[in-house]
Amino acid sequence: MSSVSSSVRHSGERGAASQPLIRIDGVTKVYRTADGPVESLKPLTFDLHAGEFIAIVGPSGCGKSTLLKLVAGLLTVTDGEIRVEGKPVHGPPDNVGIVFQSPVLLAWRNVLENVLLQIEMRRLSRAEYLPKAQALLAMTGLQDFGAKFPWELSGGMQQRTAICRALVHDPSVLLMDEPFGALDAMTRERMNLELQRIWYETKKTVMLITHSIPEAVFLADRVLVMTERPGSIAAIYDVNLPRPRSLAMMGDPEFVKLAQTIRGHFYAQGSLDA
Amino acid sequence: MKASLGSRILYSAWARPILLIALLLVIWELVIVVFRIPPYLIPAPLDVVKQLVLEWPKLFRESLMTTYATLGGFGLSILFGIPMALLIAYSRTTESFVYPLLVFSQSVPKVAIAPLFVVWFGFGITPKIISAFLLGFFPIVVSTVVGFKSVEREMLDLAHSMKATKLQIFMRISLPHALPSIFAGLKVSVTLAVVGAVVGEFVGSNSGIGYVLQIANGNFDLPLMFAALTVLSLIGVLLFAAVDLVEKLMIPWHASHRTEFHATA
Numbered sequence: 309m310s311s312v313s314s315s316v317r318h319s320g321e322r323g324a325a326s327q328p329l330i331r332i333d334g335v336t337k338v339y340r341t342a343d344g345p346v347e348s349l350k351p352l353t354f355d356l357h358a359g360e361f362i363a364i365v366g367p368s369g370c371g372k373s374t375l376l377k378l379v380a381g382l383l384t385v386t387d388g389e390i391r392v393e394g395k396p397v398h399g400p401p402d403n404v405g406i407v408f409q410s411p412v413l414l415a416w417r418n419v420l421e422n423v424l425l426q427i428e429m430r431r432l433s434r435a436e437y438l439p440k441a442q443a444l445l446a447m448t449g450l451q452d453f454g455a456k457f458p459w460e461l462s463g464g465m466q467q468r469t470a471i472c473r474a475l476v477h478d479p480s481v482l483l484m485d486e487p488f489g490a491l492d493a494m495t496r497e498r499m500n501l502e503l504q505r506i507w508y509e510t511k512k513t514v515m516l517i518t519h520s521i522p523e524a525v526f527l528a529d530r531v532l533v534m535t536e537r538p539g540s541i542a543a544i545y546d547v548n549l550p551r552p553r554s555l556a557m558m559g560d561p562e563f564v565k566l567a568q569t570i571r572g573h574f575y576a577q578g579s580l581d582a
Numbered sequence: 583m584k585a586s587l588g589s590r591i592l593y594s595a596w597a598r599p600i601l602l603i604a605l606l607l608v609i610w611e612l613v614i615v616v617f618r619i620p621p622y623l624i625p626a627p628l629d630v631v632k633q634l635v636l637e638w639p640k641l642f643r644e645s646l647m648t649t650y651a652t653l654g655g656f657g658l659s660i661l662f663g664i665p666m667a668l669l670i671a672y673s674r675t676t677e678s679f680v681y682p683l684l685v686f687s688q689s690v691p692k693v694a695i696a697p698l699f700v701v702w703f704g705f706g707i708t709p710k711i712i713s714a715f716l717l718g719f720f721p722i723v724v725s726t727v728v729g730f731k732s733v734e735r736e737m738l739d740l741a742h743s744m745k746a747t748k749l750q751i752f753m754r755i756s757l758p759h760a761l762p763s764i765f766a767g768l769k770v771s772v773t774l775a776v777v778g779a780v781v782g783e784f785v786g787s788n789s790g791i792g793y794v795l796q797i798a799n800g801n802f803d804l805p806l807m808f809a810a811l812t813v814l815s816l817i818g819v820l821l822f823a824a825v826d827l828v829e830k831l832m833i834p835w836h837a838s839h840r841t842e843f844h845a846t847a
Contacts, residue, residue: 380739381743382742382743404743412734412737414758416835459837
């Protein structure tokens with residue numbers, strides 16, 4: 309590990325004393341269907357530390373979205389346990405925000421009101437969180453768009469609104485399920501830079517599900533590669549590239565090598581769909 | 583570039599149907615003159631207009647009766663249709679029991695059973711309201727069910743992740759999401775309710791536009807019949823426009839109202 313990284317998030321530098329923020333311990337998921345049980349996840353065990361950015365890549369249907377929904381408390385584990393900040397997950401935890409592939413904005417609310425939906429639903433004080441919402445909009449370059457409606461925004465702006473909504477109640481964990489999958493390649497790269505900056509400024513723990521290997525390597529501290537269904541961990545790679553990372557770094561030999569190694573998993577499985 | 587008055591009128595939404603109607607009236611008049619169609623087959627538009635003016639007090643009075651019956655039936659359709667749709671949308675058991683029966687009931691021709699309502703409810707306004715209700719009910723149920731069932735899975739996941747209660751999800755997400763669909767159903771329903779009311783008036787009545795139509799038909803008074811049909815269409819158009827207006831006020835954000843906004847912007 310001749311890393312140039314100075315980040316304390318680097319796995320090798322994490323002390324044993326630091327308590328993991330998310331602990332996934334022997335988690336399995338079996339879906340009951342009309343054709344009998346379908347095993348979605350084989351026992352999974354890994355930890356996420358506070359402030360860490362983890363990306364999860366895997367073939368379609370490998371259960372990576374299932375894993376994210378389990379952490380979000382939207383699905384219940386069949387076996388094993390998930391803990392967020394030490395508390396077992398039964399139902400959606402307080403300190404989690406989610407971004408989905410589609411921005412799922414409410415058409416009848418403007419951008420600011422869409423962000424504040426999180427506060428309303430959680431029955432938090434609107435007055436208290438309004439400055440927070442405005443600050444987030446400013447951070448994502450949407451300060452002038454608070455009064456606009458979703459259909460007046462570009463896809464990238466809609467997704468940034470969704471990110472603001474996921475962060476407005478100041479959760480410690482940000483879960484992202486293919487957040488840029490529906491965007492064009494150029495916008496996607498811009499959003500990657502943006503997300504890196506947001507992550508850097510907010511110090512959230514991020515779990516990003518993605519199909520894009522470059523995206524995973526570019527953003528993450530660690531890349532978790534999953535196998536085909538039933539999903540299990542094929543490998544976990546540390547990304548020791550210095551931060552902040554620039555798009556030019558995608559041509560860096562270390563970047564290319566790591567992306568190539570990860571890609572090798574899918575070729576070996578014969579199921580590349582990135 | 584400044585548009586001329588003529589093209590401005592041509593491009594305004596309200597003028598187009600009126601222009602088309604005027605054109606059709608001219609063609610109608612011409613066809614009657616050119617092909618010498620006798621007035622007992624098709625009346626000339628001018629004769630219809632004459633009857634319309636001459637019989638206006640009566641037509642107006644009777645059209646009120648029809649409007650009451652229509653609104654009564656439409657109101658009942660909303661009152662029963664939307665809760666019924668909610669039951670169907672939120673309970674699979676109700677859906678499996680009720681929906682097929684509802685569809686089945688729609689294939690029963692209302693005209694055939696309308697006389698029965700007279701036997702049951704007499705000659706008052708009740709059988710007309712029920713007839714209007716039976717026609718107006720179904721489209722509301724169908725489109726409301728679609729509206730509530732078409733809330734995206736991710737939207738619900740999002741709401742759950744925010745620890746939203748069932749009531750919050752209903753009020754803040756499902757209901758507004760279903761409104762455009764509900765209004766589409768209301769628009770179809772209100773025009774069908776007019777038909778239902780007239781069907782009710784056909785079979786046993788001494789009032790309403792349906793009754794006027796029956797009398798005019800019996801007397802071979804074709805101009806009056808066409809005048810009554812004109813009034814009937816007007817009722818339909820006005821009620822439709824009223825629902826449309828309420829829709830614009832309640833869901834100004836919806837795509838169907840946006841396009842207009844863009845066109846003028």
